[in-house]
Amino acid sequence: MTASHIRIDDLARPRLSPLLEEMIASAVPPERLTAQAVLDAASAATGLTDFGDREFVARLDLWCTSVDADTGLNQWGRASLFNDFIRLAINRLKVEDMIRRHPEILDIEIERPIIIAGLPRSGTTHLVNILSADPRLNSMPLWESMQPVPEGTPPADRSQDPRFLQTRQFWGAFEEALPHMRAMHEMAPDHTHEEIELQKIDFASYELEWLSRPHAWREYYLTHDQTPHYAYGKKVLQLLTWLRGPRRWVLKSPQHMEQLGPLKAVFPDATLVITHRDPLAVIQSAVTMIAYGDRLRRRDTDPPATARYWIDRIETLLRRCVRDRALWPADRSLDVYFDRYMADQDATLDRIAALAGLERTPEARAAIDAYVASHPRAMHGKVVYDLAGDFDVDIAALRERFAFYFDAFPVAEEKL
Structure with a gap:
């Protein structure tokens, strides 16, 4: 095994670094998470009290009770989620305040966005960042997704924005504590992030x-229409467009695969790109990343239980994708297969541009080429996975379980 290959051999019995031990020991979560505590903390931090339509409070309450019910979380896991809920409530207060003072924001059109859906770990992040290099398209970097509304007038140099600096500090500390995370999913502050961060402001x-393992929330989410929450996310996109153009966005999230109906209802003129990959390769990558992170947020890691949860979850996502794929017509949507994309990236970009009616100008090509050259694959190392050995998974049985997906799409099987 070369030095660039990473084998995480302690998923079941993590060897905690002194930094990890200190982070966990120093975390102080509330004894019980409550929606009211979150809202009170957000109002105290901002001086604002108007959260807009308060129907979201019931969902926030369910988030809190779901996290409380997850007794496997340690004090860091509970504290980090509580603090994140407060951040989202703060964002909501600021969004509602900005729109109340500038109602013209809601008149802005989100014009023909290019939206990427696809399995987690199927190249969606790489693809959206490549497309985001085109200066004609608007995209949302991680730091802006974390805090979409600035305090006052943001600096012209976005790298000096306090939100950028805070995000770099936070995720830098996280990746220092979990150094292999960058090899699986780097959280660089300037990388394009998922817009479901905006739906989270509506607590969806x-x-x-x-x-976490929020079983009650999962049941609610899968049995309730997500269209209103996609619409809330679009409202925040309108605000971001008002703050800075251009108006045509490139967006992405794996969640969209199981929400193709709500996505189409909210973005009816979008160009949809769905990436597909062998779900077994997806699962082994996703559960390894989650299990590795669990050493920071859970009392005990349980890789086989993590695999069972996410095998079931990915199956649900893919069954809904198979069910609803026909909602998007061929002249507005495109299926991209991971093996073909990796073999000929430029051809894939040509197909997307043609479908979206976006000319591949010399300037756009140069910007994309510069991004690709500066972000080679496996630049932080390549993780070596072992789905059977680390997670006690029967590979043959798992392939049979996902036969329905291979029957629906010509996805290439990958050697595990």
């Missing part, structure tokens, strides 16, 4: 599942 989305 599946992202809570990546950080």
